[in-house]
Amino acid sequence: MLALLMNITMLGAVNFIHPSSAQVALPVPREEAVICETDTAYTVWDKANQFIPMGTQWGSGWHQVCQEWDWYINYATGEIIYWRITGWEYSEDCKTFTMHIRRGVKWNDGVPYTSRDVAFTINMLKANPVLFGAAYVNEWVESVETPDDYTVVIYLKKPNPMFHHTFRMWGPFNARPEHVWKDKDPKEFANWPPVETGPYKLYRTYPELNMFIWERDENYWAKEVFGLFPAPKYVIWRYAPPPDIDLADFIHGMVDAPLPHLFSWDMIKMAMRLTTNITLAPYLDPCPLGISTFNCEKYPLNITEVRWAIALCLNKEKLAALYPMAEKTWVSPYPWPIPQYAVFDKYKPIVERVLKRIEGELGVKYEYNPAKAAAILDSLGFIDRDGDGIRETPSGTKLSLEILSRPMTVVQEYYIAADLAEELRKIGIDAIVRTVDPAMWHELTALGDYEIAGGSLCSSAWLPGEVVYMFNDFHSKWYVPVGERSVGGGVHGANPRYRNPELDEIVDELWTLRSDDPKAQELIERGIYIIMRDMLSAPAVEKMFVQVFSTAYWEGWPSEKNMYHVPYIWWPEFIFVLFSIKPRALPPAISYVGAYFLKDVEAFTGVDGKIYGPFTEGAFAMIPKDDAERLVAQGFASYSPPTPAELTEIARAVSDLSGRVSRIETTVTDLSSDISDLRNRVDALSGQIASMTSVVEGIGVVTIILVIVAIAMIMRKK
Numbered sequence: 001m002l003a004l005l006m007n008i009t010m011l012g013a014v015n016f017i018h019p020s021s022a023q024v025a026l027p028v029p030r031e032e033a034v035i036c037e038t039d040t041a042y043t044v045w046d047k048a049n050q051f052i053p054m055g056t057q058w059g060s061g062w063h064q065v066c067q068e069w070d071w072y073i074n075y076a077t078g079e080i081i082y083w084r085i086t087g088w089e090y091s092e093d094c095k096t097f098t099m100h101i102r103r104g105v106k107w108n109d110g111v112p113y114t115s116r117d118v119a120f121t122i123n124m125l126k127a128n129p130v131l132f133g134a135a136y137v138n139e140w141v142e143s144v145e146t147p148d149d150y151t152v153v154i155y156l157k158k159p160n161p162m163f164h165h166t167f168r169m170w171g172p173f174n175a176r177p178e179h180v181w182k183d184k185d186p187k188e189f190a191n192w193p194p195v196e197t198g199p200y201k202l203y204r205t206y207p208e209l210n211m212f213i214w215e216r217d218e219n220y221w222a223k224e225v226f227g228l229f230p231a232p233k234y235v236i237w238r239y240a241p242p243p244d245i246d247l248a249d250f251i252h253g254m255v256d257a258p259l260p261h262l263f264s265w266d267m268i269k270m271a272m273r274l275t276t277n278i279t280l281a282p283y284l285d286p287c288p289l290g291i292s293t294f295n296c297e298k299y300p301l302n303i304t305e306v307r308w309a310i311a312l313c314l315n316k317e318k319l320a321a322l323y324p325m326a327e328k329t330w331v332s333p334y335p336w337p338i339p340q341y342a343v344f345d346k347y348k349p350i351v352e353r354v355l356k357r358i359e360g361e362l363g364v365k366y367e368y369n370p371a372k373a374a375a376i377l378d379s380l381g382f383i384d385r386d387g388d389g390i391r392e393t394p395s396g397t398k399l400s401l402e403i404l405s406r407p408m409t410v411v412q413e414y415y416i417a418a419d420l421a422e423e424l425r426k427i428g429i430d431a432i433v434r435t436v437d438p439a440m441w442h443e444l445t446a447l448g449d450y451e452i453a454g455g456s457l458c459s460s461a462w463l464p465g466e467v468v469y470m471f472n473d474f475h476s477k478w479y480v481p482v483g484e485r486s487v488g489g490g491v492h493g494a495n496p497r498y499r500n501p502e503l504d505e506i507v508d509e510l511w512t513l514r515s516d517d518p519k520a521q522e523l524i525e526r527g528i529y530i531i532m533r534d535m536l537s538a539p540a541v542e543k544m545f546v547q548v549f550s551t552a553y554w555e556g557w558p559s560e561k562n563m564y565h566v567p568y569i570w571w572p573e574f575i576f577v578l579f580s581i582k583p584r585a586l587p588p589a590i591s592y593v594g595a596y597f598l599k600d601v602e603a604f605t606g607v608d609g610k611i612y613g614p615f616t617e618g619a620f621a622m623i624p625k626d627d628a629e630r631l632v633a634q635g636f637a638s639y640s641p642p643t644p645a646e647l648t649e650i651a652r653a654v655s656d657l658s659g660r661v662s663r664i665e666t667t668v669t670d671l672s673s674d675i676s677d678l679r680n681r682v683d684a685l686s687g688q689i690a691s692m693t694s695v696v697e698g699i700g701v702v703t704i705i706l707v708i709v710a711i712a713m714i715m716r717k718k
Contacts, residue, residue, distance in 0.1 A: 003011070004575055007491055012135075013336055015706040016263070026237070027204065027206060027209075027211075027213060028203070028213060028233075028234045029203065029233075029234075029615075030254075030553065031553055031583070032232065032233040032234055033213075033232060033233070033234040033235065033236050034232040034234070034235050034236070034256045034257065034537065034553075034554060034578065034581070035236045035238065035254070035255045035256050035257070036064075036235065036237050036238075036255075036257045036259075036569045037059075037193055037237070037238055037239070037240040037246075037255065037257065037258055037262070037569070038058070038059025038060070038237055038238075038239060038240065038259060038400050039239075039240055039259055039261050039262055039406075039409065039410060039438060040057075040058045040059045040239075040438045040439050041060070041239060041437050041439065042057055042060065042207070042210055042212075042239055043057070043439065044056060044060075045055040045057070045205050045207055046190055046192045047190045047191065047192055048062050048066075048067075048187070048190070048191045048192055048193075048194035048196075049189055049190060049191050050132060050133075050134070050174065051125075051128075051131035051132050051133060051134075051186055051187075051211070051409040052131065052186075052187055052188075052492065053070055053106060053485065057212075057335065058438070058439065059237060059239075059570060060212040060237055061200070061212050061235055061236075061237035062194060062196075062215050062573070063235075063572055064213075064235075064570065064572060064574045065198055065199060065200040065214050065235050065474075065574065065575055065577070066108075066194055066196045066198040066200050066201065066202070066214060066577065067174065067194070067196045067197075067198055067572065068083065068084060068196065068197045068198045068572070068575070069083065069084070069167065069168060069169040069170070069171065069174060069572060070083060070084045070085045070099070070167040070168070070175075071083050071085055071164075071167060071168055071169070071272045072168065072169045072285075072572075072573055072576075073168065073169070073463075074565055074566065074573070074576070075286075075566050075573075076283070076558070076563045076564065076565050076566050076567075077563075077564070077565070081576075082102070083102070083381060084102055084105045084650065085099055085100065085101055085102055085167070085333070086100045086101075086102050087099075087100055088100065088164050089648065090161060090163075090535075091588065091660070093159055094156075094159035094160060094161045094163075094512070095155065095156045095157075095158065095159050095160075095403075096153065096154070096155055096156065097153070097154045097156060097160075097163045097164070097181075098151065098152070098153050098154075099151075099152050099154070099167065100151055100165075101113065101114060101115050101118070101149070101150040101151070101152065102150075102225065103150060104221055104224060104225040105197055105224075105225070106197065106219075106221040107177045107195050107196065107197055108195060108196055108197065108198070108217050108219075108220075109177075109180075109182075109195055109212065110203050110219065111159075111177065111179055113175075113177075113197055114146075114149040114150065115145055115146040115147075115148065115149055115150060115151055115152035116149065116178050117175045117176065117177055117178050118144070118146075118152045118175045119144045119146050119152060120175075120176070120178035120181070120182065121173070121174075121178075121181075122137055122141055122144045122173075123144065123176045124152070124176070124181065124186055124480045125138070125173075126138055126141065128186055128187065130487075131186055131187070132487055132488075133172055133173055134487075135477070135487055135488055136166075136173070136488065137173065139157070139162060139165075139477075140156055140157060140158070140163065141154055141155070141156060141157070142155040142156060142157045143155045143480070149470040154324065158511070158512060159511070159512040160511050160512065161512075161513070161514050162464060162466065162468075162511070164387070165463065165464045166467075168463065169463070169571075169572050169573060170463055170572065171463070176191075177195050178250045178562070180195045182585050191454065192421050194321065197221065198217075198575065198576065199216060199217055199220045199222065199229070199230050199575055199578070199579075200214035200215060200216055200217060200230075200235055200509070201214065201215055201216075201217050202214060202215070203215035203234060209238070209567055210238055210239035211238045211239075212236070212237045212238075213234055213235075213236050214234065214235045214236075214237075215233065215234055216229075216232070216233050216234070221671060228579045229579070230575070230578040230579055231554075231578075231581060231582050231583060232554065232578060232581070235578065236256075237537055238256070240259050240262050241260065242436055243263075243264070243267060244411070246258055246263065246267070247263075247267050247270065247271060248313060250263075250275075250278075250548070250550055251271055251274045251554030252277045253277060253553060255548055255550065256549060256550045256553065256554060257547070257548075257549055257550075258548060259408055259569065259570075260325060260545035260546055260547050260548070260568075261325075261412065261545070262409055262410070262411075263546075263548060263607065264322060264324045264325055264411060265325055265326050265327060266324070266673075268280070268546055268548055271548065272610050274610070275550075275552075275609055275610065276605075276609040277550050277551045277552040277609060278549070278550065278554075279548065279549040279550075279551055279557045279559050280547075280548055280553065280559065280560055281546070281547040281548070281549065281557065281558045281560060281563065281567035282326060282327075282544065282545070282546045282547075282558050282560055283454075283544075283545060283546075283547060283563065283566060283567055283568065284339065284340070284341070284542060284543070284544055284545075285339070285542075285543035285544070286339045286341065286458065286462035286463075286567075287337075287339065287456035287457055287462075287543055287544050287642055288332045288338075288339055288340075288456070288457045288539035288541065288542050289332075289339065289416055289455070289456060289460035289541050289542075289543050290314060290332065290454070290457060290537075290538050290539040290541070291310070291311065291314070291316050291411060291420070291452055291453065291454055291455070291457075291537060291539075291540075292337070292445075292453040292454065292455045292456060292457050292458075292491045292492050292494045292537060292539035293337075293453050293490065293491045293494050293495075293496040293536055293537050294307050294310075294451070294452055294453070294496060294535075295448060295449060295451050295452070295453070295482070296496050296497050296498045296536075297448065297481070297482050297497035298407070298451055298482070298497075299393075300380075300382070300393060300399070300404055301401075301451060301452070304374050304533070304534055304535060305362075305380060306377070306380065306382075306540075307381075307433055307534075307535040307536075308362065308364050308371070308373075308375075308376060308535045309372075309373040309374075309376040309377050309427075309650065310417075310420075310429075310452065310538070311335065311366070311535055311538035312364070312367070312368065312369045312370065312372055312373040312400075313368070313370050313373050313420060313423040313424055313426075313427065314375075314416075314420060314423070314538055314540045315368045315419060315423060315540075316331040316367075316368055316540045316541060317330065317331060317368065318368075318419070319419060319540050319541050320540075320541045321415055322415065323412070323541055323545065324411050324412060324415060324545070325412045325543075325544065325545055326544040326545065326546050328544070328545075329539060329541050329543070329544040329718065330402060330541065330542045330543050331540070331542075332539035332540055332541055332542055333366070333532075334351050334366065334532070334539075335366045335469065335532050335535060335537065335538055335539070336351075336459075336531055336532060336537060337457035337458065337459040337461075337470060337473075337491045337537040337539065338459065338461055338462070338467070338470060339462055339542065339543075340542055341462060341465070343464070343465035344461075344467070347528070348523070350521075350524065350525045350528055351528060351532075353525070354525065354528050354529045354533075355532065356533055357529065358529070358532060358533050361533075362533070364376075365459070366532075370423060370426060373427055374396070374427045374428070377427065377428070377429075378389060379616075379679045380394075381393075381394040382394070382399050384428050384429075389428060389601070390429075390430045391427075391428040391429060391430055398430055399428065399429050399430065400429070400430035400431070400432075401424065401429055401430070401431045401432075401451050401452060402431075402432055402433075402434050402450070402451045402452065403417045403431060403432070403433045403434065403452045403454045403691065404434050404436065404441060404444060404445065404450040404451070404452065404454060404455075404570070405417035405418075405434065405435050405436075405441075405455060406435065406436065406437070406438050406441050406455060407435045407437065407438075408435060408593075410438065412543065413455045413456065414435065416454060416540055416541075416566065417433045417454035417455075418433055421433050421664065433454070435669070441453075441455065442492075442493045442494075443490075443534070445484050445490070445493060445494035445495060446485050446490075446493060446494075446495060447482070447483060447484070447485055447486075448480070448481070448482035448483060448484070448495060448497055449482070449483075449487075450494070450649070453491070453492075453494040455492060455494075455621060456543065457491055457492065457494045457537050457539050458491065458492040458493075459491055459537075460472065460473055460475050466515055467524060468507060468510040468511065468524070468527075469516075470531070471492055471506060471507045471510065471527045471531065472489070472502060472507050472511075473489050473491060474489065474496065474498050474503060474531065474536060474664060475489060475503070475507050476496060476499040476500065476501065476503075476504050476506055477489070477496075478490065479495075479497060479499050480495070481497075482497065491536075491537050496536055498534075498536060499712060500530060500534070500545070501636050502526075502530065503527060503530045505529075506523045506526055506527045506530075507527070509523060510524070510527070510537070511524050513575070537580060545568070547567040547568060547569070549567075551584060552584070553583065553584055554581045554582065554584055555581065555582060555583075555584045556561040556581040557577065557581060558577060564580065565577055565580070588628075590607060590608045590624050590625075591624070591625045592622045592623060592624055592625065593620060593622070593623070593628050594620060594621070594622055594638065594639070595620070595622075595623055595628045595631060595632070595637040595638070595639065596618070596620050596637060596638045596639070596640065596641045596642055597615040597616070597617060597618065597619045597620070597621070597631075597636065597637050598617060598635065598636060598638055598642055599617055599635070599636050600614070600615065600616050600617055601613055601614060601615045601631065601636050601637070602614050604627070606623060606624045606627050607624045607626045607627055608624050612627070614682070617638075617642075618642060620641070644705050
């Protein structure tokens with residue numbers, strides 16, 4: 001099955017059976033645009049309201065280049081970037097948080113960004129508890145004040161020394177412009193075209209092309225404040241085409257940044273063989289791959305031991321060896337939704353103690369052990385009663401489970417779900433994989449319409465580097481019954497419908513403590529124990545992506561040697577990459593000529609960077625003129641077509657015939673000379689004959705006269 005899956009991912013990567021989308025004329029000049037991709041089908045074309053369901057379109061470019069955040073962390077370098085703010089401070093008891101707005105920041109309609117925008121948004125969320133983000137604000141914020149346009153003071157209901165992460169990239173809060181949203185119903189308002197502070201504004205949407213185009217804001221505030229301004233005039237986000245077209249477009253310079261979710265390692269290797277206009281930027285994604293979470297409200301997944309049995313069927317070593325998106329990846333060693341980032345190394349001693357404790361209590365290790373999984377199910381009464389190879393539950397119903405996965409094209413997630421289903425069937429569970437579009441995956445997991453959520457294990461912890469954020473993802477406050485939409489929590493948005501009062505108490509107390517507090521360390525160990533013991537997430541492998549960039553039009557991209565910023569095109573930090581790239585200086589125009597190959601020629605890289613050949617004797621191709629001149633000089637090619645063998649035989653026959661004709665001409669010349677001599681002799685003879693004729697004629701006349709005289713004399717005698 002996995003071999004078949006790997007072949008599917010390379011459809012077209014070896015056969016270009018579809019026309020390149022390069023044949024579609026871009027609405028803007030190619031040399032002025034950066035073209036990026038998404039794997040999410042576009043359905044929302046006219047909204048930018050992050051507070052409501054279906055209020056924004058993921059992968060449209062809105063959250064990458066139009067919207068901005070107050071501050072960022074450059075995860076590639078560790079740098080803190082104070083962007084729309086200059087800093088913050090806490091009161092002694094961590095219940096008052098003061099943040100300072102940077103002067104000069106403006107919305108893209110020219111209105112300044114001020115503390116009033118922050119206060120307005122906080123109060124809007126407090127007044128509308130159904131909005132996304134409202135639960136967080138209502139949990140923490142008592143009130144807000146704005147002493148001046150550049151100072152916002154937030155009074156908290158309880159201490160929180162990590163409240164500044166509220167305003168960080170992908171934090172739970174992003175301020176809205178008061179002058180735009182005031183007097184609007186936030187449950188209905190579209191905010192379209194979006195009024196934001198980012199370097200790009202909406203140019204136009206093209207549903208028929210599956211494309212959003214953003215145009216550079218020539219009055220962008222950071223140009224004056226920081227001296228930062230993107231070189232590309234346009235940024236295009238498109239829905240990625242099938243892999244073969246995607247690869248062809250990249251090779252021909254018609255996409256600058258393919259989505260690494262879809263651009264597999266095999267495709268990257270092929271691209272490197274076919275073009276030199278490529279930069280590789282391998283980077284470890286913060287979301288491991290495996291089982292995001294389980295729906296703990298659905299039987300039998302509400303049984304901890306059953307969840308452990310399923311996790312034991314993840315063949316992590318095999319999955320790491322077959323990983324399709326990079327040259328290599330690593331097995332995820334711990335059962336929690338945390339990446340192998342250095343910032344989490346401080347928790348490793350705690351994790352090792354916890355796993356030993358769990359092994360002693362439950363008799364399980366986090367490993368691939370299908371035999372142990374089968375034994376656990378046997379002990380719980382899930383056995384095959386009728387001998388058909390499928391276990392039944394203690395009540396007699398078939399033990400069947402569904403793994404929800406994004407589609408087969410998101411191969412790094414699907415191949416794990418497919419393999420897990422196969423492993424579960426081996427131990428008697430009737431397991432199937434249900435694939436849906438990425439947007440639908442999030443919709444179904446938010447509503448609880450799933451059993452096992454296969455995919456990415458994105459928790460909230462990787463952003464601040466603190467595990468309390470991951471604990472909070474499993475807090476009971478996020479619980480809603482199946483069928484109701486969750487408004488927060490979960491892993492990658494998948495709400496597990498999990499409740500644990502002990503974990504709730506740990507989370508609530510940890511928020512009030514600084515991470516270096518001895519009490520915090522004790523609580524952290526208890527929290528890690530609960531998360532791992534209850535088997536809420538099961539990673540299989542780390543998610544290593546190789547972001548590739550085309551250098552056909554732009555250069556200065558992040559690379560393995562110069563990872564100056566996170567290279568991922570779906571992150572809001574992508575604006576910092578756009579600030580750094582520059583137009584590529586185009587080489588002199590290359591002219592092409594037709595060449596006929598006189599001998600077999602192996603494949604070669606032309607002066608234009610493209611691969612040509614191999615060619616067989618007699619083949620014709622349009623190649624760069626410089627390459628043609630070299631091959632002609634070497635005797636491998638000619639500008640004139642070679643003579644076919646049939647014509648050579650005809651030419652040889654014509655040559656023989658010509659020789660024969662020449663010999664005939666000589667004979668005819670000799671004969672002509674003989675004829676000329678004969679003619680002369682005939683002429684002489686003719687003269688003699690003429691004289692003789694005259695004599696004869698004379699004699700004839702005389703004879704006639706004599707006859708006449710004789711007759712006359714005879715007549716007289718009578």
